[in-house]
Amino acid sequence: YLVKSHVISGLTVLSFLNLFKERKAREKETKERESRYSNGHLFTSLSVSATTLCSACNKSITAKEALSCPTCNVTIHNRCRDTLANCAKMKQKQQRLALVRNAATLPNVALRSKNPILKERPSSAIYPSETLRQSFLGSRKGRSTLSLNKSVSTNNIAGSLNDDSPVGLRRILSHSTDSLNFRNRAMSIESLNDEGEMYYASMLEELEKDGKDFEADSWSLAVDTSYLQSQRKDIIKRQDVIYELIQTELNHMRTLRIMEGVFRRGMLEEVLMELGVVHAIFPCLDQLLSIHSNFLSQLLQRRNNSLAPSSTRNFTIQKLGDILVEQFSGKNAEEMRKCYVEFCSRHLKAVKLYKELLARDKRFQQFIRRVSRGSLLRRHGVQECILLVTQRITKYPVLIKRILDNTKGNEEESKSLADSLTLIRELLCSVDQQVQELERAQRLQEIQSRLDPRAETKVKGGGVFGGGELLRRRLIHEGALLWKTAQGSRLKDVHVLLMTDILVFMQEKDQKYIFPCLDKPAVLCLQNLIVRDIANQQRGMFLISHSTPPEMYELHAASKDDRNSWMKLIQQTVSNCPSREDFPLIETEDKALLRRLRADIQQKDREVLELLQERVTLFSDLAEASGGQNVNVPTNSRNIFRADTPYAPQAEKLLNDAIVEGRQRSVQHYREYLVMKDINSFLFISKCSGQTELVSFCYIYSFLHQWRLVFKDTSYQM
Secondary structure, eight states: OHHHHHHHHHHHHHHHHHHHHHHHHHHHHHHHHHHHEETTEEOEEOOOOTTOBOTTTOOBOOGGGEEEETTTTEEEEGGGTTTSOOOHHHHHHHHHHHHHHHHHTOOOOEESOOOHHHHTOTTOEEOOSHHHHHHHHOOOTTOTTOOGGGSOOHHHHHHHOOTTSOHHHHHHHHTTTOSOOTTTTOOOHHHHHTTTOHHHHHHHHHHHHHHGGGOSSSHHHHSOHHHHHTSOHHHHHHHHHHHHHHHHHHHHHHHHHHIIIIIIHHHHHTSOOOHHHHHHHSTTHHHHHHHHHHHHHHHHHHHHHTBOTTOSSOBOOOOOHHHHHHHTSHHHHHHHHHHHHHHHHTHHHHHHHHHHHHHHOHHHHHHHHHHTTSGGGSSOOHHHHHHHHHHHTTTHHHHHHHHHHTOOSOHHHHHHHHHHHHHHHHHHHHHHHHHHHHHHHHHHHHHHHHBOTTOEEEOTTSOEEEGGGTTTSOEEEEEEEEEEOTTOSOEEEEEEEEESSEEEEEEEETTEEEOOOSSSOSEEEOTTOEEEEOTTOTTEEEEEOOSSSOOEEEEEOSSHHHHHHHHHHHHHHHHTOOOTTTSOSSOOHHHHHHHHHHHHHHHHHHHHHHHHHHHHHHHHHHHHHHHSSOOOOOTTOOSSOOOOSTTHHHHHHHHHHHHHHHHHHHTSOOEEEEEETTTTEEEEEESOOSSOOHHHHHHHHHHHHHHHHHHOOOSSOO
16 A cells, blocks of 8 residues: 555656646747747848848847848847837738728718719718727837928828728828817816916917817818809818818817916916926917918908808808918018928927926926816827927918819919919928928037037147037038948948038947047048949948048948938038138137127027018008008119108218128238227227128228218217
8 A cells, every 4th residue: 555655646747747847848839939020020140241230230240149030121230129119011911910900890881972973972871970080090109209301291291192092081181280170079168167277278279279170070061051052163172171271270270279278377377387397398489370371361351251141151262272372472472481480390399398397396286287187288288289289381282272172263363373382381491491400400509519529539730629519510421430440351330420521430339439440540531532332232332531642431221222321411411511712621729719600690680680671671661551552662762761761862871881891801811900089989800801790890980970070960870
């Protein structure tokens, strides 16, 4: 019995050990399988060449640490696997599967009518609930980092949305980032009244009143059925888009007024934040409100003027191009450009500042939590509102293009719409370029701040190039490249800055930038630089300097497209490179002082010119108001003297001659004193050259004083 029991116990222990080993083996296999997966990627080890760059950090990869995902064809370091974005092809596959599942559960679509006239209408389908809209839109997370220069192009949007698409889907796609929807985000006044916010309640009532005529999803659903059936197909399509333009403008105004009336007002009056901090989060808000308020009032006025007789809801807008041309040209366009450049360029900093304040200021946290209780702000906080404002200007070209495409038989209206489309595209391009310039300037300041204070490198001619030389230049492009030195075949990781007149090579060490100590200077001048690709190497290029003796740099990019982009940008910069006489490689302190003074003087010249132009406009308005008729101011009118004396034209001529003489003298280098006896002051001018207007203004003042003394005329006050 004892032997038998010992045998049974031994078998039990063995079976337990076998089960334990099997479980350990399964766990090991699971860990190995999971270790191969990261963010949807299925990584495998492989051998790579010495010039292969990591898709995550853009640095070279050795053969021992290379991983590759066969699904999306990326190659990275083993240590960079967790920093790589989700696998794009795997994500697309999951989205297609989700779309199939959603399509299988879509509710039936109810049709308004079976009338043949309405069968071809793009808006004949009515979506019965918000669920269908959300099934198309999907998740909205992760879109708050979009910038203006990364917005969807108008050609892509216009190409993907045609007039044969259902109105519901078309509006979902075009409004996916627009402001608050009237029907689905009804404003609950009671939720704010419970908190005693009488101001917010009155503001919400006003917003509801403004949007009551545009609660329907489209013009086809807003007008009576009998009125709709009497319209042609092209008119229906045109009115649908015009209705969409007005409705989205209303939504945009609602977003701006929430930013101004809820967030900014509360931050100033309740949280007691400083005005500068609030302005940093909401820059140019008052100007944007004024611009879009005037634009919306014109659109609503045109809608009211287009109402059918004895009707409050049936309207057909026949003419819209004149309003659009006025809005996107002249002074209005300039105001929009300035406001959107400032607002969009501060987007990321504003969001960052908001997050910092929200993390450390408990009073601000309580304020945001309280105002977010209302249904109006349930889905749109400060970050979402800022993002919506930056994206609004990109919507206009799409809507105007669709209005133009559906305008038939009216040449005057078509021409106005085409002109307005050209104007808004030019405005959008100008805003985009200036935002990029400001972002690159901010990036250059960030690089300069990370540069080691002791970092400096010698350049051709014996000078020393330091970090201060970066800020007086303009950053055009930057990126990671591989530099092949003459000391060996190994490639060095370098961060390259393409600037106004130079290429700067840097390396990163201990989270600081330094100039690399290699066989060639780290600063390469662009004057007469030769750019050539390397035969039989798709990612390599040669840069041959014009120095004596010439030097050749061999650089390698991450891909062929990246190399081609670098070559194109370098060649364009070389063609626009200033001469060394106008832009020295290294600037002394005296030259730097003169440059800053020149820049300040030129800025003041521009301000004076703007004031003179405004003065001429005011005189024209004054004459029109006094005489009751339009007065066209000639281009050669007197901008300086307005005195009604026989000597005024003569004084104008003297001053114009003085300006010409001052510009001629300012080209020469000289030093002299100009003494104004009657005002007891003097100006010291040293080495003034270039396009400065300092001497011109000195001569203007001198001749002005002389004119007063000689001609005894005191109508112009100095």
